[in-house]
Amino acid sequence: xxxxxNIAAALPEVFLACAGMILLMLGVFRGNSGTRxxxxxxxxxxxxxxxxxxxxxxxxxxxxxxLFIADAFGDFMKLLVLAGSAVTLIMSMRYIEREDMARFEYxxxxxxxxxxxxxxxxxxxxxxxxxxxELQSLSLYVVAAFRRDHLRSSEAGLKYFVLGALSSGMLxxxxxxxxxxxxxxxxxxxxxxxxxxxxxxxxxxxxxxxLAAGLAFxxxxxxxxxxxxxxxxxxxxxxxxxxxxxxxxxxxxLIVRVxxxxxxxxxEQWQQIIWFISIASMVLGALxxxxxxxxxxxxxxxxxxxxxxxxxxxxxxxxxxxxxxxxYMTIYIVMNLGTFAVILxxxxxxxxxxxIDDLKGLSKTNPAMALALAIFMFSMAGIPPLVxxxxxxxxxxxxxxxxxxxxxxxxxxxxxxxxxxxxRIVKLMYFDDPIEAFDRPIGREMGVILAVTSLLIVLLTVGxxxxxxxxxxxxxxxxxx
Numbered sequence: 001x002x003x004x005x006n007i008a009a010a011l012p013e014v015f016l017a018c019a020g021m022i023l024l025m026l027g028v029f030r031g032n033s034g035t036r037x038x039x040x041x042x043x044x045x046x047x048x049x050x051x052x053x054x055x056x057x058x059x060x061x062x063x064x065x066x067l068f069i070a071d072a073f074g075d076f077m078k079l080l081v082l083a084g085s086a087v088t089l090i091m092s093m094r095y096i097e098r099e100d101m102a103r104f105e106y107x108x109x110x111x112x113x114x115x116x117x118x119x120x121x122x123x124x125x126x127x128x129x130x131x132x133x134e135l136q137s138l139s140l141y142v143v144a145a146f147r148r149d150h151l152r153s154s155e156a157g158l159k160y161f162v163l164g165a166l167s168s169g170m171l172x173x174x175x176x177x178x179x180x181x182x183x184x185x186x187x188x189x190x191x192x193x194x195x196x197x198x199x200x201x202x203x204x205x206x207x208x209x210x211l212a213a214g215l216a217f218x219x220x221x222x223x224x225x226x227x228x229x230x231x232x233x234x235x236x237x238x239x240x241x242x243x244x245x246x247x248x249x250x251x252x253x254l255i256v257r258v259x260x261x262x263x264x265x266x267x268e269q270w271q272q273i274i275w276f277i278s279i280a281s282m283v284l285g286a287l288x289x290x291x292x293x294x295x296x297x298x299x300x301x302x303x304x305x306x307x308x309x310x311x312x313x314x315x316x317x318x319x320x321x322x323x324x325x326x327x328y329m330t331i332y333i334v335m336n337l338g339t340f341a342v343i344l345x346x347x348x349x350x351x352x353x354x355x356i357d358d359l360k361g362l363s364k365t366n367p368a369m370a371l372a373l374a375i376f377m378f379s380m381a382g383i384p385p386l387v388x389x390x391x392x393x394x395x396x397x398x399x400x401x402x403x404x405x406x407x408x409x410x411x412x413x414x415x416x417x418x419x420x421x422x423x424r425i426v427k428l429m430y431f432d433d434p435i436e437a438f439d440r441p442i443g444r445e446m447g448v449i450l451a452v453t454s455l456l457i458v459l460l461t462v463g464x465x466x467x468x469x470x471x472x473x474x475x476x477x478x479x480x481x
Contacts, residue, residue, distance in 0.1 A: 009061045009063035009068065010070065017115055019042075019111065023045075023111065026104075027105065031104070036102075039092075042110065045111065046114065047082075050083065053075050053079055056075070057072060068124055069124040070122060072477035073475065077252075077329075077474075080249045081114060088337070088340075090445050090449065091449060099352075101146060113140055116250075120250050124188065134168065143242070146236060153234055160227050164217070167214045167224065170217075171213075171214025177203055177206055178211065180203065182204055190263070194264075208263060212273050215251065220300075222277060232244070233294055240340065241336070241337070241344070248329075249333060260478055278312050280308070281307050281311065283308075285303075285306070286418040289305070289421045302380065303336070312395045315399070316401070320397070323472055323474075324397070326470075327395075327468065328392070328395055334453050334456050342369060348437075357428065359373075361434025361435065365438065375457050376453075377423065382415050387457055387460040
């Protein structure tokens, strides 16, 4: 029985689950005065879990009776999730104290959401997939509306909850259809069925469509993106930073594992779904962001566009395509963490500023911050030689190798259109006169995050080989499995 459980394979997840319960009790006994302590300990737990996964990279084993799988692909994406969660918690420390959000439940909810993400990434069965997804989602519903005395935050949480419940219903319906026609929910058993050449019944294809629709909501892909701009704008800024990074990594990893794992031999059946979602996301993300005046809404549409680019690799359905996704998402999380660190520093007279025009003349009032944001914007636009260009290059290369020329052309055109609103921010910072300087100092932790993320973008430009080695190993493990 213990060999079937194989607790060692899921040790980081077990550790975080136990730590979450202990920190919850600590918060209850210490009260809100212990928020900073609980938050610091949560970051420490993420760091320990990160180390546990890093030292066991390259393994491939199952746990919990086949419901859980630990492999190089999952480990790689888990490292990104843990890094994103830890950095966004560090960024939020001063914010929650300043904005009267210093409640111990906040870091605990982030911890349980992150635990759900790790379980999603390692899901090897439809049931464990759903349990991990709901553990993540229930925590995210609460943190979206954490400032319950603010109308916009409450509205963001309500919208996310209602649309999230709809997507969960679609997901469950898809799972029930798949189980009804295939007779199993195990990824391994499903893959074995179609590997021997059994044709998929139409009911199972319908189930895959509903499953893909439910997962598309989690990655905010068109046409299931409706919640994204409103939730990004209404949620507290550190929560928005969290939404834009760690959950995106987990949801992309999940949709990749589901489509390539159990349904890898049915690529012709689901490829057109991903093809449509990818094109729609790229086009809407590029066009809708142009008219935005709020920088958080701009980042929402930017994230929709970036997910469209990432899905090109999935549509290819090849190892090169998955490798491209891993490269792209690694670069994406670094760029977004840095950008949201800048957004959190946009304060005037101790009030958060969210208008894009508030960045006017930033190069004159805070040259270091302007330089960091310029690096992130040029990289997001995919302008060489910055590393954002390489992210798109590997994605488009995979599409061309798979014969998906339309996807590659639309991706390039969308990238050109999207460059406008990124470069507009650079123009405002360097060529417009300043209105009013942002508050100083920005805080030691924010300065470190800005320095590290901007340096990573620059260093990856000249030293991307180690990243490519890691992503290649992760992508290969998914196809070998």
